[in-house]
Amino acid sequence: MRVSSIAGALALNLPLVFATPQPSFQSKCEALSTSFHADDAQVLVAAYVTAGTNITFPESAANTCPKFVISLADICRLRMNMTTSPTSSVIVEAFMPVDWSSKGQRSLMTGNGGLGGCIPYGDMVFGTSLGFAAIGHDNGHAGDNGLPFYNKPQVVKDYVWRALYKAGRLGKKAINHFYTGKIQKAYYMGCSSGGRQGLKAAQDFPDEYDGILSIAPAIRYEGLSAANAHYFKIFGVPGDATFLTLEQWQKVHQMVIAQCDGIDGVLDNVLEDPMKCEPRPEALLCGPGESWAANQCLTSAQVGAIREFYQPYYGNKGKLIMPRMNPLTREFLGFRVTYGGVPSYFSEGWYKYALYNDPSWSVAADFNLNTYDYDMKKDLFGVSTYKTDLTDLRNSGTKLLQYHGLSDGLISSENTITYYNDVSRTMGLKSSQLDDFYRFFPVSGLDHCYTGDGAWFVGGPVQYSAPGALSIDPSDGALMTMVNWVEQGIAPVTLMGRKLINGTVMGERAHCKYPAKQTYKGTGDPDVASSWECRS
Template sequence: MAPLLFLLQLWATVEAATTDNTKTIPCEASSFIDPVVPGARIISITTEERRNFDIPGVPKLLEPMYDLNFCDVQVYLTHPGTNDKVLVKTWLPLTPDLWNDRFQATGGGGWATGLLDLALGPALASGYAASSTDGGHPVDYFNADWTLNDDKTVNWDLLQNFGTRSLADLIYVGKSLTEQYYGQQPRYSYWNGCSQGGRQGYAVAQRYPDLIDGVLAVAPALRFPAVTMSFLWPNLVMKETGTVVSNCEFNWFASKALEECDILDGAKDGVIGDPEACTFDPRRLVGQKLECSGVEIEVTETMAEVVYRVHEGPSTPFGAKVFPSLTYGTSFSTFVNATTNPDGIRTLNDPGLDVFARTILLKKSDKFDISKLTSTEFWSLWVQTNEDYGWIMDADNSDMSAFRDAGGKLLSWHGTNDDVIPHMTTVKHRQRVERELGGAKAVDEFFRLFLAPGVKHCAFGNGAVPKDPLETLRGWVEKGEAPDTLTAETKNENNEIVTRDLCRYPRTSRYLGVGDVNRASSWTCEGSDEKEEPSMEKKTFRDEL
């Protein structure tokens, strides 16, 4: 029997060596069996072979992709007792040589559980088998009407899909289809998302720690309900003080903050390197003059106080801070829609950011007017938001020991000039995880945070943006190469390439004093690995939660 066994093994080796990895794998629905998804039932599986498929680009964000060849598998599933119908779309490279042996689960944005083609395209182009889901509702970043039933009651089933359940579903489905198509399990599986997708990445790590090897979570909306309510804070401050500060005036204060704090990292490069080191106070500018719409304006005490309170972030009438705000030097144009006419009259317009309050809390109330929102109403809505919806949408559980013990790695980065989600929300979470799990050094073994000075929400801004953080995460997961820096790049106003090595938190970047300021080699990371904890007296209300 031994010679026969040897011949069979030899034949198998030769057969494997001569397999044509460039041969198209049939893309047929009959080739797939229903994936096993806990708590769900598969409704249907359809497939379509796509060749030379093009995806249009998104200006400044996503380059167009051409000639993609893949098996498009669309699985519809439902959760018994919910009457939902959820799409999980999976794209599989048509030939083994186009597949990198890995699976990528992709996140959503805004009120969309998944981005579908916009997220699947880049993943596929990089060699991944990838999945995305619609969560059972329309894909619309700015509309949450799907959260309500026809009778205006909350659709808790779809909210659960959005908050947690569909995240696991798409991983179960995607990994199963990948294994069936290629005849082998993916060697490694990753999550990739920004904003809502970043929140989802943390949620996967916290709630489904065994499903994924590595999570790339960018600019995460960790406390999504609180983030949406914080959008209303600037309008409330202006109403309470009776003083409207226009976008032009906010931008002037931002420029003054940049003038004062840009040099703190050793170089004038149009970026505040460490916002926490910036002690800019708008109240020191009272009496100075600026120009908006051709009108000369003098900074008043109430105007400066508005800017100060807005940057301090939501604070209770008793002075307890409950949520961070945007850093000095960051534009408030996302939150504030106030103009100044040639006569110097300021008008506060609706910024259109009351989706959560109007749709979910007030059930699409036609009577809700953000310009008339009182402090009492705001804090009532704030409490209702967090009490009723935080449990299903928040992803800020500081006990991430299950993810650590499963061997997972979380790489997160956040722009310090994020004009949608304050970067300090991610910093505060990281600090709470350190307190929970043994300090910075222990947490760095599985969770590393990088701040990107000058970068806005997910991209853009004056700062250097990480070039390929997913590749860095792969090196950490697959080779044990824990990153101390992230390679980043942008172009300045003169269209010159600017490179930086973003520092692992809590270290910050500092110019060495010699060399080209546009080159990463002229900068170094300084500071200790342990961030000094604030005293008990200085800790905020949220820190104590």
Template sequence: MSTSPVNRLRRLAVPLLALTALLLPTVPVPASAAPAATSAECAPPAAPNVPGARVLSVTAQAKPAGVIESPWFPPIAYPALCEIKVTLTHPGVNDNVLVAAWLPRAGWNGRFQGVGGGGYSMGNFDFGLAMALRDGYAAATTNGGVGDDGLSPASWALGPDGKVNEELLTNFSSRSLHDMAVVGKAVTAAHYGRPAGYAYWNGCSTGGRQGLMNAQRYPGDYDGILAAAPAISMPRFLVADLWGQVVMRQEKVLPTNCEFEAFQQAAIKACDTLDGVADGVLEQPLRCRYDPAALIGQKIQCEGKEITISRATAEVVRKIWAGHPSWSALPKSAPFSVVADTQPGPSGKRVGVPNPIADNWVRYFVEENPDFTLDTVTYRDFNRIAAKSPAKLDRFIGTDNPDLSAFRRAGGKMITWHGWTDPIIFAQGTTDYRDRVEHRMGGAARVDDFYRVFLAPGVDHCGGGTGPAPVDPLGALTKWVEQGKAPETLPAATQSPTGTPITRNLCRYPQTSHYDGKGDPNQATSYHCTR
């Protein structure tokens, strides 16, 4: 049974980390300056000094080894730990922020890891911390004072006056990230009697955006940043995620999800061999020029019935693939199931189901109206919303400043990887940002010295899909930071539907992978990177 789009979004809001670390076990690179340590004590340290904030409480609790279960991912076994919780507030804000740190009782690798969030959740208090602890890290995450509902900011987005709560939005976008780094590193040092040798950020989606914000605004907080599928330019891409819903409503055509899948698969089939091999994965989906009109008149089986693809449905697909001028469009290799989901309504008539994260962004932050609905939004209304969102909110959470000179001066290294079939945060936002960083900071060679981007063909949001996803991007980052070994490629892996192992080496942007024409197309050694 396929996972519904809403459950897929919920999945994103739960793990809240660079999820592809789950594909294969990670093997952390030993930190030579920080040998393993043990600690039998679990006592609350003195309240850390957090600039701009007042610490309200510090507690500590010893916890035994355990296993974190998830309905979507393999279980995570973690060792015994000391959990330290710090609550703080920012004077004049009236907020209550929790920072939680998990510190391994034995086998600490000498490193600290900041754990990123997803959706409207700033952090991950179980799954993400368990993953970091499993690999020997001392780790911390925070709720930023905004709770942990990944799909909706309803509990905090608007103040008593019905306007955007700018202080809590500031917590969510930036301020609480620095507080968490300060607190997490301080309690780690107090617990082990010495500071961590290296500090790393690890996040995907919102966590990827947080990684970029760390590099842009707090360049000294982390030695290495893994910012996967980053939610760059939230005020733009979240509105763009609603374009398909507006198109369907305005054209009064709501195709079934299997009709949309027919167009996606037809495009993949038509463009599959552009990269030299027919494997169901588009290496460069933006090169695909498939015309949806080619499917008009085709008959497909859909929900137990035979459906003939209509001209009106093909036109809706054309408009969705064309996108809105305010942002990049859904790649033709990506599923429609987030941006153009439809379901049978109460009366049996199909209704559009918007991406809840995007819908709530417009509802609460742009329109400041909890009762707002897309049902009456015209193309003209959508133009207004698309312009209003960044004009109003970029200053808080745009996270697209291309000036990373302070991060470079601090000696930081950053890796971003992004799936080319990501149906929520289109990968073009990442490539556009990298291009602008190059323009600002002296070209590709200079930027490659500290910031590298890798695209994963066929991979969905933070993992999944048909293509190979990175096996251990955090391990590649630690080697770069601690051993000076900059990654030329990222090893990636998946399995075919029949269980055949498939490997690739994801190429450093702007290079792409090309089949050599004679080797095993399932093996990375049969491909080379080329411009």
């Protein structure tokens, strides 16, 4: 849902090196329109693009997908329409850089966000700047909304897993056809819905990739949809006794900081271990004769809603639907998407058009715990993405690296922590044994995929849209950390994070591998990584 900002940000951060056009590369690229053949795909565009070019896309003006991106390398752009069934198709793009053979002959599949209809061009051009041949797709429909699912189960199937699987195969086939050499290593990275896609690959077809970056994954999908609907129902709409304005949520944010920021020994607006934080919203309760306008306090109804918000969400028969929301968020993404007076487009779009095929259905009027039960029973095409036996992943030799922001205001980081621990129990493996193929890094001070008050920049998906990001050496970023693990056997113990504010790095922190806790040593500048250590 930040894709549209990526193009603009990239346009402002272009330390580009303009290469001399290579006629042989260009002519071979343009010839792809006739030289590349696949039974299920039609070539739409085969064009040579130089670094610095504003690449525009034919996506509809009616959707929120980006309409342009600035190329960061000289590339061959291949756009295809891939048929997946008689009633569905997927747009697939491959960006293949001139400088590929000397950079390891790698491919990079990129993940989608939200309801998945926007090609992640920003991540693709970043990948090409590092020499990856990058692949992206529209997940079988245009635009980040659920309407294309209406009475089209094959489009839903593409969204859940088939587009990822088939686009990956088609993209790699095109790359192998275009270059003299063959792909040596294949990688995947994505956040949110893209994180779910990464885990879908890890669970169901790990042989397709050598390394998978699955970030803040939207797994336990039915639970996430239900929780988003639940949050809207808790707070209601403007005018309801339980509703909080954005200004009031900012007061809640400050309340959490006041109550919990000191737990880790450093007052920096960052919670190193939010699971230790149990906010007490009653601290904001208005006394007799007090009001928000005069005293910046909240009513009993509002305080009760906040307390419910910060509790795990349980369904019928006491079944856990979703862990509690993180107690601290900076960007208030959840307010804009989930509990700001409008039902979550993510939940409502799924329920209306994929689950019920009923445009008259609404979260406000129709959602209840039975909705979740029905969604779980159907589990359309395996959308839950919650298989906890990763034996096939382990046996394939594929590496899985995850991180999740501990200030995520849209998908609770406890959801990923729970998944990791469920994998440990299911497989009967201690963390030291999971380490061979699966490592997870909680990232303090990171909101949903992007931005935050802490050392949030770790060089992962969508993050390179930030001002100043392209000037940071990517060698210790999440993507190249994965490459080093796969290709050199250098398994990460920490994940370097940077506090990136308005284009300037203001501090660093080496985020610890779970279950170790990031702990302040008690002395030293908290913005210096050496002032912290990982403790079990």
